[in-house]
Amino acid sequence: MGAINLVCWFLGIVLIVVGYTRARRPWARYQELKAQEANLARYEGWRGTRLRDDGPSAATIMAQELRRKAQVAGLVAIAGFVLVFVGFAVH
Numbered sequence: 001m002g003a004i005n006l007v008c009w010f011l012g013i014v015l016i017v018v019g020y021t022r023a024r025r026p027w028a029r030y031q032e033l034k035a036q037e038a039n040l041a042r043y044e045g046w047r048g049t050r051l052r053d054d055g056p057s058a059a060t061i062m063a064q065e066l067r068r069k070a071q072v073a074g075l076v077a078i079a080g081f082v083l084v085f086v087g088f089a090v091h
Contacts, residue, residue: 008087012080019077023070030066033059 037059 002090004090005087008083008090012083012085012087015080015083016077017080019073019075019080023073023077026066026069026073030063030070033063033066037063
């Protein structure tokens, strides 16, 4: 076990933790916004009218931004997993 292995493992674990902590909140809020949008769609279907005009709502734009943030943080966590595996592969 060399120094390169330890550095890769350490950096990998740090990236996994950072990615997870950065993705957790935006993903949870994104799920809440999706649930609200689904509830609004059910209400509009029950009522038989549309409550909003065409075009993206502020909630839809915010959901897209939250999803993008969660995806970027997920990529950071995936990079951490790759580094951990590289740490095992390097001799």
